[in-house]
Amino acid sequence: MKNKGLIITAIVFFTIGVLILVLLLTFLKPNGIINFAKFESKTVLFAEREGGGNCTTTLNLKEDYTFKEMIVCFGVSEAKGNYRIQNDTIFFDQVSYSGRKNNGEEYYKFAVIEPSKFSPDNNRFDLVRYKSLTDTVGNRIWIIKNELDKLKSKNPNH
Numbered sequence: 001m002k003n004k005g006l007i008i009t010a011i012v013f014f015t016i017g018v019l020i021l022v023l024l025l026t027f028l029k030p031n032g033i034i035n036f037a038k039f040e041s042k043t044v045l046f047a048e049r050e051g052g053g054n055c056t057t058t059l060n061l062k063e064d065y066t067f068k069e070m071i072v073c074f075g076v077s078e079a080k081g082n083y084r085i086q087n088d089t090i091f092f093d094q095v096s097y098s099g100r101k102n103n104g105e106e107y108y109k110f111a112v113i114e115p116s117k118f119s120p121d122n123n124r125f126d127l128v129r130y131k132s133l134t135d136t137v138g139n140r141i142w143i144i145k146n147e148l149d150k151l152k153s154k155n156p157n158h
């Protein structure tokens with residue numbers, strides 16, 4: 001009987017210790033213990049846009065000629081693929097989706113960088129993405145970081 005009480009007490013203290021550790025780690029490292037972004041290639045272009053209902057789209061073009069677009073809007077969906085730059089146009093290839101379904105929609109075929117319509121002194125730029133050559137409207141996304149000029153000395157490895 002006495003040993004049973006000690007075992008139960010030990011289990012209770014162990015459980016309390018594990019819960020305290022989990023709560024402490026959650027408070028100290030809210031984004032996780034491992035930063036997986038350190039293992040990815042460096043971002044050379046980062047663009048984002050917030051739409052209606054606080055829906056957010058972020059696009060990262062990486063140094064290794066891959067991209068990742070994340071859309072958070074009543075759920076999370078993600079598109080990944082490769083890109084290539086030809087003259088002033090960015091072409092998107094080999095796109096795959098995860099998360100919510102894209103409802104059969106094709107991903108953007110290409111994009112160009114244009115001065116922002118919302119910047120009176122033309123010091124900000126937008127990435128305008130197009131679904132096809134006949135798409136005349138495009139989808140604007142605000143460029144936050146642009147270091148594409150660093151890629152000129154490198155060739156895509158795909």
